[in-house]
Amino acid sequence: MPTILSYLLRRLAILLVSIVIAAAVLFVLLRLLPGDPANALVSVGADPEQIEAARRQVGSDLSLSQQFVRFVSSLARFDLGTSFVSHAPVLPEIGKRLAITVPLTLMAFGLAIAIALPLGIIAAVRANRWYGSLISVVSQLGIAVPVFWIGILLVTVFAVNLRLFPSGGFPPRGWARPDAAFTALVLPVITIAIVMSASLIRYVRSATQDVLGSDYLRTARALGARFPEALIRHGIRNASVPVISIIGIELASTLLGAVVVERVFSLPGLGSMLLLGIEQRDYPNVQGVLFISTLLVLLVGFLADLAQRLIDPRLRDRSGGASR
C-alpha cells in the first residue's frame, strides 16, 4: 500500500532526524555539567598520576571535538559502549533495566486507563451531579500532588503498617520468581497510576464533553438511539482521537517519570541507571539510557499516531495526499 508506505517512510525520516538532534543536544548538555567522569573512579588518597590515568582511560583528557567524533562514530555503529564506572556493556544493562521499567510503565498505564476512562466519562455525562463534580475535584487534586509523596504515603500505609507489600527493592532473583517480582511492583504501579489517571480523567472528561455537545450525537439521538448506545457507538470513537494522542504523550512521560518512582522504591530500572549515571558523569550509561528512551518515546508517538489513523478515517485519507 503506497499511502501507508510513504507515511511510514516519512515517519522514519522524522524519527532519524529527531534521534540525531537528541544525540547532539545530549552530548553538549552532559559535558556542560561541571565535574569529570574520571572522578567516579578515584577516591581520597589517589595521587595526581592516578587521576590523569583515569582521565585517559575514560577519554575526558581529549578535546570536546575529539570526544564528539568518537561519540558519533560509535553511535553510527550502533555501539553504545561500555560504562566508565562499572565496565559493563551499556546495551545489555539497559535490557535488564527495561525488564523492570517497561512492565512497571505498562501496568501503571493499563491501570490508569482502567480508572480514567469510566471516571472521565461519568464526570462529563454527570457533570451536574455531586459525584461528577467530586471526580473533577479529586482529579485536580491528584495532578497537584507530587508523585514521590504518594509513593511515600503508600509505603507507610501498605508496606510499613499493614505489611501487605514490600516497601521497596526488587527481589534478588528478579523475574525468575514472578510472584515476588510482581508484588514488588504493586505499590510503584499504583503510585504512577494515581498520578497518571488524575490528568487522564480530565482529558477524557473534556473530550467527552466536546462530543456531548456535538451535532452528530444530537442527530443520533434524534434518529431514536438511546443515550448510552449513541455515546458508545459514536461518542467514544470520536472522543478517543484526541485522548489517544494525550495517552501517547502520557505514556512517554511516564516512562521517563519512572525515575522518581524508581528512586522512592529503590527499583533497579532505567531511571535509577540514568540518575546514577548523571551523578557519576558516566557518559556512556547516560547517553545509552537517553538514546534508548528517546527511541521508545518516538516509537510510542508513532504508535499513537498510527492508532489515531486506524480509528479516524479522515486522518487516514489525509495521509494519502501530498506530504505536508
Added chain:
Amino acid sequence: MSGLTTRTGSTLESRQMRARTALAAILIGALAAGSALAADFDADATINIGSLYEPQNLDNTAGAGQGINEAFNNNVYEGLFRLADSGEVEPVLAKDFKVSDDGLTYTFTLQPSVKFHSGEPLTSKDVKFSIERVTSAESKSSRKNSLKPIAGIETPDDATVVIKLSSRSISLPYNLSYVWIINDTATNLTATEDGTGPYELADWRRGSSLALTRFDGYWGQKPSNGDVVFQYFTEATALNNALLTGSVDIITSVQSPDSLAQFKDNADFTVAEGKSTTKLLLAYNDRVAPFDNVKVRKALARAVDDAKLLKAVWGDYGTLIGSMVPPTDPWFIDLTKTDGYDVESAKALLKEAGYQDGFSFTIDTPNYDPHPIAAQFLQGELAKIGVKVNINVITANEWYSKVYKAHDFQATLQEHVNHRDIVFYGNPDFYWGYNNPKVVDLIKQAEASTTTDDQTTKLKEANTIIAEDAASNWLYLYPQIVVSAKSVTGYPLNGLNAQFFAGGIKKAD
C-alpha cells in the same frame, strides 16, 4: 601516603603467641558455635544485608568504591593479612612471616591447601600477581601509594613470597591487608571474581543486589550461614523500611539518625554502636589567606561548638575529636581541649591576626548529608566572631575536580572515611595544603621505625602538632551504628575501613 600501623613489626615470638591465642579463641568460638548449632541457629540461612553502598564494579583497583570493601573484603577475597574488627592486623593467607634485620626483606610463608573458587590452588605467583595489580600504572587503588616502598617481589617456591623494600615500612603487613589475593589466571574482574574467601559470588544485579553463597572448598572456618545477599538502596528511608518490614535482616551503617528511634524502642530490633573511622572535617585551603595564618585557623576552631553540632546531627551518638586520629588508633591522644570552644579567645585571636573586623569566605559543601546542615551550622557559629560564611553547594563529582585536584577552594566540608589517614598531613601536595616540615618528617620517620613503640611515639607527636596548628577543623567522629533484627547476631560492630565480615553472622531458626 603510606598507611601506618602498630604491632605488625613485632618479633616472631610475640606473633606466635598471638597466633596461639587466636587459635584458642577460634577453638572456643567453634565449641560455642558447635553447642549452639543444634538449637540456636540455621546453619544454611540466607542473611539479607541492607546497604546504601553499592559497589560500582567488582574490582577494588578499578574504582569500585567503598561498597566493594563492605561486600568482598574477607568474604570473597582474602589478603595475606586482614584488618580485624578489633583494629588488629591478623595473618590470613600468610601463615607466617620473617623480617630481615635491616627491615628491607619480608619472607612470607603461605597457608597450605588454600583453593580459589575456580578450584585452582593458591601459589606464590598469585600473590605476586595480586600485589602488582595494586601497584600497576592502571591501578586506581587509593592504597597504591602506601605500597611504594616495594622494590621487588620474588617467588622462590610455590609457598614462599619474598618482598624486597627500598625503605623500611613498618606498616607493610597492615598495607597488605588491603591487597586482595586473586588467582593470576582470572579475567574480567570488574564483573566476576576468583578469590579464596568463605563465599563465592552467586549473582550480581546492578542497582539492586549482590548475592554470595558459601564456598564449600574454603580452607578456614566454615561460615555460620549459607548465603549472604547484599541489597542496595539509594534512600536511607527505603533502607529503614526494608528492615522494618523484614526484607533485610541488617543495616550495615545507619546514616539517618532520626530513624534510630523507631528501632531503639522496638523489641524486634537490636541497635549496636561500634567505632567508625569516619571524621567530618572543615578543611581549609592552608595555602591561601587568611587560612595560611595559624591564628585564624585556631580562632575558627574555638568559635565552633562541635558538641552542639554533633548533638544536632547525631543526638547522643558519635564522638568529639580534637585531631585526625580517632580513639581506636594506638597513637590517639585526647586533643579536644587544644582549641576547645571559647568564643572570647577566638575573637582575641582574630584581632591578633589582624582580622578584628572579621572576613568572609566560601565553604564548598558536598550536596549530601550531613554537609549542608553542618555548613549552615558553621555559618551561624562563625557569625558570632564576625566571620561571614558563604555556602557553595557542589556534587561529590565536582568536589574531586574543584577541591581535590585543582585546589581551587577556600574551605570545604568533607567526610574522611579512611583508616589511619593522619598520613595525609605528611603530604604537602594534599588538597588541604598543610605544610609543616616537622610533621612531614615525623610521619616519614614513623614509617621507618623499627618498633611499634617508636612509631607510636612519633605519630603522637605529629598528631599533637597538627592539632596545635589547627591544620583543619575536626568537627566530630561519626558513630558506626548497625541495626539488625533480633534474630540475627554475630555481625561485626565496627566500621573500620567500611568492611563487613559476614562469616560469623547467625540467624535464629
